[in-house]
Structures are given as structure tokens and as C-alpha cells.
Amino acid sequence: MSSNPGQIPAGGKEKISVLVKTKGKGGRLLRKRFRVESNDPEKPKTELTIFGKVNGYVGIQPKYVRLMGSVEDDKLQAVVNIKPEKNFPLSIKSIKANKGENIELNLEPVGKTPKKDGYRIIVMNKKKDAGTYNDLILIETDLKQKSVLRIPVSGRILEKKKQTDSSEKK
Numbered sequence: 050m051s052s053n054p055g056q057i058p059a060g061g062k063e064k065i066s067v068l069v070k071t072k073g074k075g076g077r078l079l080r081k082r083f084r085v086e087s088n089d090p091e092k093p094k095t096e097l098t099i100f101g102k103v104n105g106y107v108g109i110q111p112k113y114v115r116l117m118g119s120v121e122d123d124k125l126q127a128v129v130n131i132k133p134e135k136n137f138p139l140s141i142k143s144i145k146a147n148k149g150e151n152i153e154l155n156l157e158p159v160g161k162t163p164k165k166d167g168y169r170i171i172v173m174n175k176k177k178d179a180g181t182y183n184d185l186i187l188i189e190t191d192l193k194q195k196s197v198l199r200i201p202v203s204g205r206i207l208e209k210k211k212q213t214d215s216s217e218k219k
Contacts, residue, residue: 059212075105076134087088089193106195107139108132116152116174116204125174129200130159131188132167139192140164147185151204154186172202179208 057063068080080100087093110130118125133139140163146152153173160166176182181204188198 056184065097069099071103074103076108077103078101092169105134106137106192107134107190107198109198109200110152112173112200114200114202116172116202117207118174118205119207120177120179120209122174122206125206127172128173129170129186130167131170131198133165133192134161137192137194138164139190140170142189144170144186146186146202147187148182149184151182152184152186152202170200174206176206179206181205 067081067083069079071079078100080098082096082098085095085097085116087095108131110132111127114127114129116125116127131141141156144154144156146154151174153175155171155173157169157171158166159169170186170188172186177200183204184202186200186202188200190196190198
């Protein structure tokens with residue numbers, strides 16, 4: 050927010066500028082309140098509210114990836130859908146895993162015009178032993194407003210499932 054320390058004559062007008070951070074709020078309704086102070090003894094403080102929908106550039110579903118399974122799972126994977134919002138067509142220039150040790154990525158276009166229809170990323174687990182990991186998918190786009198998209202990835206691989214003998218007596 051900015052403040053105007055100057056004097057405004059009685060009955061005068063002045064513009065008020067408000068800067069609202071909208072990072073990560075695309076597609077949602079936003080409501081912010083702020084206070085204007087004056088030297089008017091009858092109304093020294095006025096509360097104002099601004100609200101509206103924040104335009105998003107791209108929809109990502111899901112916003113983060115969790116790969117959970119056991120060492121026996123051959124094809125542990127997840128799908129991330131990337132859909133450009135209306136009026137913000139985008140092309141994906143490249144995708145990569147930040148670390149890349151435990152996941153493999155495959156990018157697939159959706160529809161006849163992926164710039165409008167979107168993309169699908171298949172995230173595949175490469176970890177063969179039990180344990181956990183974290184990584185980050187980095188997506189380079191041609192969108193000026195959002196040139197790099199980031200999707201967190203977590204993985205949890207459990208030991209082999211124990212076999213029980215159904216003929217065993219308890």
C-alpha cells in the first residue's frame with residue numbers, strides 16, 4: 050500500500066493505489082481490506098474492501114505429486130494435467146526433474162492444439178529400494194507471466210509386503 054502524506058483540501062479528491070500480491074491465487078476470489086485515515090474528526094478512519102477474481106495463467110492438477118507404494122510395484126506413477134487458462138495459450142519448451150535420481154518424466158500433448166488444450170506429464174518412480182525422496186518438476190514455458198512452473202514431488206517406497214501362509218494355524 051502507498052500513503053499520501055500531503056494535504057487534500059476539504060471536498061477534494063485523490064486516487065488511492067493498492068498493490069495486492071496474487072502469487073499462487075490464480076482462479077480464486079480474493080478479498081482484501083485496508084484502512085484510510087484522515088483528519089476529519091467525524092470520520093477519522095474509513096475501512097475499504099476490494100475484491101475480485103484473480104486471473105490464472107495455467108491450471109495444474111494435481112498441484113503436487115505423491116508416489117507411494119512398495120518395492121514390488123513395477124509401474125508406480127502419477128499423471129499431472131496442465132491446462133492453459135483462456136487467453137493464455139502456452140507451449141512447454143522443456144521439462145526436467147530438479148534432482149532426477151528417483152523419478153522419470155514423460156510429456157504428452159493433449160488434443161490437436163496443446164497450446165490451448167494442454168499437456169499431460171507422466172511421473173514414474175525409479176527408486177527400487179525402500180525409502181523416501183523429494184524432487185521438483187521444472188517446466189519451462191513460453192508464457193511471459195509464468196516462464197517456469199514448479200511441481201513438488203514426494204515418494205515413499207515401502208519394503209516388500211509380507212506373505213502370510215493361509216494354511217498356518219493360529
